[in-house]
Amino acid sequence: MELIKSAITDGRYITNSCMLVHLKMVVTAMYSGYRVLDTIKYMKNKEDTGDLVNDSAALSFATPLKRSRTTVCTARKRIFSSELQCALEKLESVVGDMNEFVILLAGCERISQKPYDTYIYIDNFMFGRHVEKQHLINFLLENNIAGPPPVLPIIGGRGVGKRTLVTHVCNDERVSSQFNFILHINGANLGQITENGNLSARTLVIVEFFSDVDDNDWKKFYSHVTNLSRENKVIILTTIEKLERFGTVKPMTLNRLVYEEYRYLFKTLAFGSTDPVDHPQLIPIVEEFAELLEGRLIPANILADVLRKNLNVHFWLCKLRQVQITAKKNMTMSGAHPHKLFDQGHPAHFTGYILSPPTIITPNVPQNDLPQLRFGDLLTGHIFPPNGDFKLISWESRIPPYTSFVHTARFCLSLSQDQPESPLTPPVHNLRATYLSHKECIIH
Structure with missing residues (x-):
């Protein structure tokens, strides 16, 4: 695994199309390998936390429901065994060609690291x-x-x-x-x-x-x-x-990133500088989140930021259950995952609120006077949103042109009621030029 990682992160300009195809295979194998290592390392915790994840449907984490686990554990072990075998075969195939790939890679120009x-x-x-x-x-x-x-x-x-x-x-x-x-x-x-x-x-x-x-x-x-x-x-x-x-x-x-790659990203974001070895029960919850979020990058960043600040298994399970309820509610009412509703330009329900699809807002563009809240604060419950409309900032880009992804949110007394009579209309972009530097300009 270290050989594969060093080959990828070495930083070379690769112009050969065949080498790029092989690089894609190497990357896929690497993230599959990381999942294999975690599965082996945290097998016991996966079974224990898996029971908590399943029992979380009752929203009772301190006293899990009593039930027979023999059949479930046996089925899990069969699935793990099949996944491990498949991933190991991929790794063996890629590693067998790594020496030649590394030699060819050494002939490529190095990318300067600033x-x-x-x-x-x-x-x-x-x-x-x-x-x-x-x-x-x-x-x-x-x-x-x-x-x-x-x-x-x-x-x-x-x-x-x-x-x-x-x-x-x-x-x-x-x-x-x-x-x-x-x-x-x-x-x-x-x-x-x-x-x-x-x-x-x-x-x-x-x-x-x-x-x-x-x-x-x-x-x-x-x-x-x-x-x-x-x-x-x-x-x-x-x-x-x-x-x-x-x-x-x-x-x-x-x-979107494949599951293994997305799982690795979410794990990295959620733990930050903390060693996951110190919190083995959280690893299986990472996998549950990765499956629910379906490769979406902005929700991964929002949730990871919230989870990273509280590495408690019951807190993580509570947030997992919140995401599960949100997904189930939207599937029941609209027949689609909230992410897909947003992609199609439709509003989605989230914990008592109806959210418009995110609008991309650029800096220095005049906005309306609605109150602004951050999605992470809404998730943690640190704030009390207003009863009227407000703007919910899900993500602020850290790269030029520093755009924000903003929802218009509306409090809903009952999630079972129909959508609001007046649809949530995203704000219209005002077009103007922004100069980032002497050689870079944006015309919005």
Whole structure:
């Protein structure tokens, strides 16, 4: 496992497509391996805490319900045995080719590690996406062939980390030195690119689309980018698959993290600097959370921040039960998990409140006068929300353009009643330009 981890974190520029395919296999095997190690290490605690997790349905953690555990434990052991065997076979297959891979990796140019890189790895870090990061770097560093600027669509669901990936890559020294200017544009405001006179120098244009765009509007925009400089490059960020029609190269698709990788991330976030060995009963609860959250990054950060401040098994079980009740209530009333309701633009129920889908808010944009609360405070019960509408901040990005994900929330006397007569309408984006540095600009 250490050999695999060191190969991944060594920091090399990989341009060979076959090596990138192998790297993806290595990454998958590594996180499967970590799950195997935890399963073996915490097997007894997994069984004991598993009983508490099941018994939590009665919301009684101090006196678990009495029931026969023989059949359940036997079934669990069979499942564990099958999972272990499968993961071990993957590890053996990958490790067998590791020596050759490490030798080839040593021939790749090393990525310089700056203090900022170390800092963001510890806290404001981009987790995983090793292969996608290399693909994007290769695209940006490749010399343009004769013709109009290349366009790379990056397509993925809401909150999978598209903007984080691009920002992380743009912080790479080789990428930042490749372009004189980095321009961020809201896709609803393509026409404003004509107001920017800096594109005569080599520019990376990053366009984020929240809805489809007329082909003629895109053609005008792309023609302007081309006329200014054929050394420019364009990246499209969107959740809309059909916008890949504007790409000139194969689109990059960002999916949610697979379970093993997501579980590892959630465990890392939830324990922080604390050694999980000191709290073995919490490891199985991590797995329950990872399954319930379905690979979502923002809920992982919200919950992990709350759990990290109280490493008590009963507190964790209480929060787990809260998430279970929320998921079940929305499934019963709307037929979908709350995350999927948000993805579809529908409100969802949460502990006595109805929440609108999150709206992405950029800095310096005027907001309404509704009270603001943080999701983590609502989870811990440290605050008493107002009876009227209020804004619930689920996440504040730590990377430019420092956007916030904000819900409009409304108190509901009974979760069994219908949705409010007036739908919760997300605030409208005001479009304006924000300059992050001498070479980076955002047009919202």
